[in-house]
Each structure stands twice: as structure tokens, then as C-alpha cells.
Amino acid sequence: MNDSPDGPIALEDAAAAVLQAEQAVRAARKQLRAAIVAAYQNGEPVASIAARTGEQPHQIRNLLDATGVRARR
Template sequence: MTSEENTLETAVAALHAAQEAVHAARRILTAAIVAAYRAGEPVAGISERTGQDITSIRNLLAASRSSRQG
């Protein structure tokens, strides 16, 4: 294998690791958002604290409810 092939494989491995980390972080964030909402925090407050727009928070909460029902 050449140095360029090793670099490409290393970059792919780094990308996969980063994608896994992003997925894990999203799961943690989703759980925290759901917990905050269940604790009575308004969607607008969650939106401010997370930097996400209100529609995204509402969609996440709706998806979370539907995934538990199915």
C-alpha cells in the first residue's frame, strides 16, 4: 500500500468515527430535550438553550412520541 492509500483509509476511518460520535451526541441531545419537555420546560425555552429552532424541537418531540407508540 502506498502512503496515499493509507491516508485515504485513515481519513475514511476518521469519518466513520466522527459519524458515530455525531449519532451518539444526537441520541443524548434527544433524550435531554425529551426530559426537559417532560419536566415542564416550554419548547421555546428548550429552543433557546439548544440553539435549535422551535420547529425542529417540536418535530423531534413528535418523532420521539411516535417511535414509542409503534
């Protein structure tokens, strides 16, 4: 059993902490998607966005496509 310095961690408390962390991750991903779209719409190349975010260029292109952003030609 994992105990905190104050005693045992209740199952409900641990579940609530996981839920809160999952909500924070969803919010952060939403912010990242918006920032990626904005960077691309402001003229930044996909390769540059990928390098700045640690993603692969194909992941950036897929995200842009999924959000309805038209590819530059």
C-alpha cells in the same frame, strides 16, 4: 495532497477518521434528543428548550412528535 506533520495521510486512515466522527455525531444527537425529551417532560417550555439548544421551536416540536411525546395543552 494534504500531509500531516508526520507524512501523507493514508486514504484508509482518513476514511476511518470520518467514520469515527460520524459515529460520535450520531451518539451526541441521540443524547441531545434524550435531553430535549427529558426537559420537556420536566415541564420546560418548547421555546426555552429551543433557546438553550440553538434550535427553532418547530424543530423541537417535530422532534417531540417524532419520539411520541404528547404535546402539553
